[in-house]
Amino acid sequence: MKKFSSQEEVIDIWLREGYEKVYDATSKDFQKVVTLEQFIELSTSFNKGVKNYQLETKTILQNLTHYVWLDDKREKVVVASFDELNQIQRFYIKPFIAYPETDQQYTKNKYIMPIRGEWFVFWGGTNEFVNYHYVYENQRYAYDLVKVQDGQSYQNSPIRNEDFYAFDEDIIAPADGKIVKVVDGIKDNVPGEMDERNAAGNYVVIEHANNEFSMIAHFKKNSILVKSGDTVTEGQLIGRCGNSGNSSEAHIHFQVMDSQDIVYGKSIRILFKDGNEPIQGDTISNK
Structure with a gap:
């Protein structure tokens, strides 16, 4: 991976507002759907009030490695899927739904x-x-x-x-x-x-x-x-x-x-x- 020493550190870079660096690691298909400006705007809004993210699950499925992170209040979720070349194929954010x-x-x-x-x-x-x-x-x-x-x-x-x-x-x-x-x-x-x-x-x-x-x-x-x-x-x-x-x-x-x-x-x-x-x-x- 050229831009990151490990896949796991992506979440910390993203939280520290390294939005452009994370965006550059996404696939061309992802970038066709979401522009850099949209990515920065959505990320900035989503990260408000978040102190840190913790890894919830890491799974490997269909040649993709999927990470699910939850914020410190367990109210927000970030999902990133990496291919075998360490390119981010999926990156999405949303409120976390739980039925404890x-x-x-x-x-x-x-x-x-x-x-x-x-x-x-x-x-x-x-x-x-x-x-x-x-x-x-x-x-x-x-x-x-x-x-x-x-x-x-x-x-x-x-x-x-x-x-x-x-x-x-x-x-x-x-x-x-x-x-x-x-x-x-x-x-x-x-x-x-x-x-x-x-x-x-x-x-x-x-x-x-x-x-x-x-x-x-x-x-x-x-x-x-x-x-x-x-x-x-x-x-x-x-x-x-x-x-x-x-x-x-x-x-x-x-x-x-x-x-x-x-x-x-x-x-x-x-x-x-x-x-x-x-x-x-x-x-x-x-x-």
Whole structure:
């Protein structure tokens, strides 16, 4: 990196009004959208009253390194994404949205991830920058999981579902329970296309103890092996990963709710059996 000794120091230079230096490190695409004058004006206004910024998360995703910093009052957030050449591809600022009350309320049951083998957390965590679901009460603590090899979720080219490592992989029950809803028969999308009318695609809802309900979505068409009323045990095969619903590539959406209603039920932060709290960028597995 020519202008900085490390990516992490960018935030301090920016706070000390080194706006032009930071702007010079941004990509041409960024500079087409935001002029230097706009960048300085927005930055100056945003930094008023801020003493310092602390690193909240650092994740690596799709060949970009993403930094999320919060100010000392945890009211403002700065996000910067660097490419492999240390150029800033994304830099955005906004008020920080947090739900500390529900962040502290975990499920009463302990769960496992509904997967076999090694998977990658594409979305997950307790802020909207590592988990886009977070701002939606009915999905706040959901996870989107993909399979990755050498930094990519697909082999060859991302044209066919079969090119994606997650497609047709086993999906298992995250805990003992009873199947209360199954939707199947929805076709898998062509990669890059989405079916917004059937957002969850093919999905399963399982009722667990303590009035908790897990939902697993985006199954492969006609791959679900259970029906409403069936009892399942933790780790039992229930279907295969697909690309149905509001999905651009093969992945699994997993969440736990206080109701079987996927629209109006409230998402609950998941207590995992292994004690981990995975976030975006983490590799997870069930042995």
